[in-house]
Amino acid sequence: MKIWIWNGAALVTIIALAVAWPEVAGREEPGRIAPYRFPLSTAVDSDADLDFLKERVTHAPEGLDLAALAGACLRKARRTGQSRWIEDAEDAARRSLVALPVSNPGATLALAHAAQMKHEFARSIALCDQVLRDRPRDARALSLKATALLGVGRLDDALRCADALLDRAPISEHLALRAAILAARGDEREAVHDFRKAASLEEPGDPEGSAWLRAVWARLAIRHGRHEEAEDLLREALRVRPFHPLALGLLGDLELDRGHLDAAEAAYASAHRVSGDPVYLARRAAVRRQRGDAAGTEEFRSAAEKALRKSSGHRLQLAQVLLDRATPEATREALAIAEAEPRRNAETLGTLARALLAAGRLQDARVAVRDALRAGAPDARLHELAADIESRLGAASRARLHLEAAKEIHP
Amino acid sequence: MMAAVLALLLAHESTVSSSRLELGEREVRATFTFSMEDLAGLARLDLDRNGTVEPEEWRTVLPGIVDYVGRKFRIETCSSEGDLDTLPPALRVSEGRAPVTVVLRYRSSRPLERFDIHCSLFDEHGGNPRHVAELSGGRTIVFDRDRPEVHGVSGSAKRFRFGIPALAIGTALALAAAVGITNRSRTPNESARDRRRAGSTERP
Numbered sequence: 001m002k003i004w005i006w007n008g009a010a011l012v013t014i015i016a017l018a019v020a021w022p023e024v025a026g027r028e029e030p031g032r033i034a035p036y037r038f039p040l041s042t043a044v045d046s047d048a049d050l051d052f053l054k055e056r057v058t059h060a061p062e063g064l065d066l067a068a069l070a071g072a073c074l075r076k077a078r079r080t081g082q083s084r085w086i087e088d089a090e091d092a093a094r095r096s097l098v099a100l101p102v103s104n105p106g107a108t109l110a111l112a113h114a115a116q117m118k119h120e121f122a123r124s125i126a127l128c129d130q131v132l133r134d135r136p137r138d139a140r141a142l143s144l145k146a147t148a149l150l151g152v153g154r155l156d157d158a159l160r161c162a163d164a165l166l167d168r169a170p171i172s173e174h175l176a177l178r179a180a181i182l183a184a185r186g187d188e189r190e191a192v193h194d195f196r197k198a199a200s201l202e203e204p205g206d207p208e209g210s211a212w213l214r215a216v217w218a219r220l221a222i223r224h225g226r227h228e229e230a231e232d233l234l235r236e237a238l239r240v241r242p243f244h245p246l247a248l249g250l251l252g253d254l255e256l257d258r259g260h261l262d263a264a265e266a267a268y269a270s271a272h273r274v275s276g277d278p279v280y281l282a283r284r285a286a287v288r289r290q291r292g293d294a295a296g297t298e299e300f301r302s303a304a305e306k307a308l309r310k311s312s313g314h315r316l317q318l319a320q321v322l323l324d325r326a327t328p329e330a331t332r333e334a335l336a337i338a339e340a341e342p343r344r345n346a347e348t349l350g351t352l353a354r355a356l357l358a359a360g361r362l363q364d365a366r367v368a369v370r371d372a373l374r375a376g377a378p379d380a381r382l383h384e385l386a387a388d389i390e391s392r393l394g395a396a397s398r399a400r401l402h403l404e405a406a407k408e409i410h411p
Numbered sequence: 412m413m414a415a416v417l418a419l420l421l422a423h424e425s426t427v428s429s430s431r432l433e434l435g436e437r438e439v440r441a442t443f444t445f446s447m448e449d450l451a452g453l454a455r456l457d458l459d460r461n462g463t464v465e466p467e468e469w470r471t472v473l474p475g476i477v478d479y480v481g482r483k484f485r486i487e488t489c490s491s492e493g494d495l496d497t498l499p500p501a502l503r504v505s506e507g508r509a510p511v512t513v514v515l516r517y518r519s520s521r522p523l524e525r526f527d528i529h530c531s532l533f534d535e536h537g538g539n540p541r542h543v544a545e546l547s548g549g550r551t552i553v554f555d556r557d558r559p560e561v562h563g564v565s566g567s568a569k570r571f572r573f574g575i576p577a578l579a580i581g582t583a584l585a586l587a588a589a590v591g592i593t594n595r596s597r598t599p600n601e602s603a604r605d606r607r608r609a610g611s612t613e614r615p
């Protein structure tokens with residue numbers, strides 16, 4: 001009898017501890033799908049290396065020190081999101097190449113990285129190739145090139161690059177990069193495999209990268225309407241790195257998909273505040289439109305349009321905002337932008353299809369949307385667009401086919 | 412290496428702030444949200460250099476920040492003062508993106524019917540700093556370098572000044588009308604019964 005009492009008491013204590021521990025410890029509970037296994041970072045980000053290198057190059061502007069300074073400026077840009085650090089990095093890298101024109105891959109790759117931050121992907125690829133000619137297995141060059149290829153939508157080339165990178169060093173960061181490329185191609189099973197493996201091989205010390213891994217994984221779940229999975233991954237990303245812009249933006253997408261307009265707008269507002277990315281102004285306009293707030297929609301849309309016009313790397317997003325405006329002038333401009341876009345991925349082709357549809361060029365819109373559907377991962381919105389185009393062309397059965405496909409992708 | 416992948420997200424200026432303006436008859440309560448990074452550019456926050464800005468440190472640095480905000484975000488005809496009782500919590504300096512809330516009160520000597528707002532917050536920074544102000548009436552205004560001021564913002568004073576007397580007069584008229592209708596709708600017999608109940612001896 002006594003043993004039963006003791007066992008019962010022990011069981012109650014264990015359950016109480018399991019329930020109350022996160023509260024007692026003052027921490028949020030880790031996620032279920034990809035829990036971060038390390039203590040959350042409390043280290044103070046320091047500018048000590050940047051200050052040291054600045055002082056060093058002031059006294060003696062050596063090529064390698066200038067390349068290191070460029071790298072430190074890029075880290076600062078990454079941490080703060082301020083583009084002036086990208087300009088400083090480019091300046092230091094150029095000075096480095098003047099001082100040391102040969103055997104200086106660090107400076108060239110700093111320029112490639114800076115170009116990527118400014119969405120100048122073609123220049124970034126050319127600079128990476130320059131380094132890869134002399135050092136074909138350079139991991140940083142391969143990683144930057146794979147990312148730039150992903151940016152321009154050359155997914156097969158990006159995958160080849162990522163494979164080479166993983167053959168060289170099968171570490172978490174490289175697996176996460178390949179997973180992102182596989183997800184963009186629509187190879188979901190392989191992408192999830194790489195995401196899982198990347199999470200299992202994760203090491204402490206890169207909370208930004210750990211948050212990014214979970215955010216990109218969550219994007220895949222949102223695309224298929226798996227809300228709980230996406231929420232778990234995004235909450236974990238934000239636990240590891242609070243105020244992570246991509247995770248906040250995707251949280252907004254998730255809440256918008258669920259129809260939680262207040263939560264969606266709050267997440268987009270936070271994402272905008274921490275990143276300064278005008279795309280989130282356009283997303284807030286979309287939320288206001290769903291609310292039926294015409295004045296709020298116009299305010300955010302105008303602000304987004306103005307900001308996107310000033311930002312060289314956001315021509316496609318500008319075209320999307322102009323298409324939302326739906327005036328003949330805006331449609332003409334959006335079409336011109338979409339047709340001039342050198343990238344040919346699902347997003348650019350989908351925008352082109354929307355612009356052609358708005359301009360009344362239905363046959364061309366059909367071709368563009370079919371190309372978009374072939375170019376990337378299965379996308380419910382693209383199928384809905386295709387259904388719209390087909391129904392306007394009088395092809396009702398094809399329209400139904402696309403609507404069913406959209407429902408299958410995102411139930 | 413992961414920095415390379417993150418690069419896709421970064422070509423922006425980070426100076427974005429926001430505010431929520433609650434409009435009263437002669438006062439606007441403005442709750443501003445800034446990032447730690449932006450405030451760190453205005454004043455040295457971590458006075459003891461222990462990596463955390465404690466409430467006591469906020470108490471010391473906040474008057475300077477409030478002064479800056481009051482100069483850079485102005486509501487015409489209003490004087491501003493900081494609500495120094497509302498201190499931000501302890502925050503780590505390393506968390507540059509953490510939001511910090513600062514409350515200001517703008518007071519006017521006359522009712523705020525229509526007013527102008529001027530905003531040039533962080534215009535000494537490079538790029539194009541943006542401020543998103545949300546008014547309690549539902550209006551949103553996005554300020555930037557090209558749009559540093561907005562004229563003729565509707566306040567709540569007009570509504571209060573004419574709304575309350577109008578409501579009172581309306582209620583009185585409705586009551587009077589209701590009483591009149593009730594009296595008119597009574598038959599002579601009902602009126603006589605009422606008078607008898609009241610003890611009247613007069614015959615109709």
